[in-house]
Amino acid sequence: MDHQNLIPHLYRQEYSKMVSLICSRFGIDQIDAAEDIVSETFLSAAETWGLKGVPDNPVGWLYKVARNNALNGLKHDRIFRQRVRGELIQRNPGSIQPEMEIDLSPQNITDSQLQMLFAVCHPSIPVEAQVSLALRVLCGFSIDEIAQALLTTKANINKRLYRAKEKLRSENIQLSFPDKTSLAARLDTVLITLYLLFNEGYYSASPDKILRKDLCLEAMRLVYMLTGYHGTTDETATTHPDVYSLLALMCFQASRFDARINSAGDLVLYEQQDSSLWDTGLINQGNNFFVKACDTPILSRYHLEAAIAWWHTHQGDSREKWENILLLYNRRLLLEYSPIAALNRAYAFARVYGKEKAIPEAESLQLTGNLFYHSLLGELYTGVDSAKATDHFEKALALAETPAEKAVLSEKRNACQKT
């Protein structure tokens, strides 16, 4: 890899670790400074490596330069000198060396990232700001990329990041692992955010397929990271069964990533996918994680959704498959209402009991402002009542926002008019 490709690659890979490390050393209220220091480090890498060639150990070079920049930059920072350093000396007299060190051990790098994950997913930060902040400081996405992936403007993303960082400061959020009394609740928030992050990539209408896949893989990387922290006791470990079931769910879903978008960037519906494009490696990994996830008597929504996703990794249509999917959607809804689960349940109901029985089930959901409600009813009325089918596809088209969705819906509308 020449330095022009190497630097973007390293940026994505190391940015979040470096920012987390600096914050874990100097406090999360220094997050803006930490981001600047890391960006400057990459800038000087681009200049220096371009002139002198890539060093033997480029990652080591980056950490050394970032550490020096951090120590020089933050050491001379007025706030740091007056407040942080003063406090450190008070708290721990004699511990401050003239040259402070940053612990660059792999363990400390991983721990700082995990602590950063808990800080970013703090319940006081609105969830959509959590997603943007996670993409920025934990996944190393640029503001441009985040805006593109989340289909919004750069100004919006900047606003969300600004507010999220304000919260980090005003709530005095620390980079640390939650204690055993708050771990379960905090982990819950982290999982919700990571699930959302994954879905943003998986269901996003962004035309940039590579970016979307990156988003999914980053979400999976962060969940996977949680499976590696065993804490000091079982009560402080982040290896909860829900972590494994969410990871299994993501593996099963991601296994169809390449099959569900064709080379033209259009969405390919499940029934029409070429199952030879399904990633069996990911399905197998998902199976392994799911086995670990099921070592518990309490099945969460992630367990049920992973089980549904597992059935979807089976090719073909058997009655058994759809009966099980319906049962799992029933159980999912008994835990907690979700409009998408309700619509998917009605679809599974149709696959088991036929369209005619499913139509009243679907209509009783009354989700009239929901695109998928109308596309589902269009689907169910196709071959039963083509006037009603057309009407529902028209309503869905009016609610569709992206070219990919519109293309699928127009095709369906045209097809049902022919029958």
Add this chain to the structure above:
Amino acid sequence: MKEFALIFRVPQDLTFDITPADMQERMTNWMNWMGSIAAKDKLVSSGNRLGVQGSKWVGSDKMVFDGPYTEVKEFINGYIIVRAASVDEAVEFAKGCPLVVGGVGKVEVRPLVTAENND
């Protein structure tokens, strides 16, 4: 929206001698019925199923008897709580209950007494 308890009443001589296939079908029917209410965001609580074995009842004279209370030749074996705009909507839910559909038992629909609804 008000909340209603749907209380399941089954006859005392309800046979428990069923095949695994019946059991499977019965469970599917119950899950479909409750799932259907939950899919409308109308299920407040899945409630509880009440066991028969090992149950007792205590009379007003503190006499203790074995088994569930069966004065009217039927006993309560569970309940769920739903959210509905009116008692009529709750009644519609009750009509879909597998006990009613299968002609096995009855469903009693009772409004929950709350601070707002205490008639």
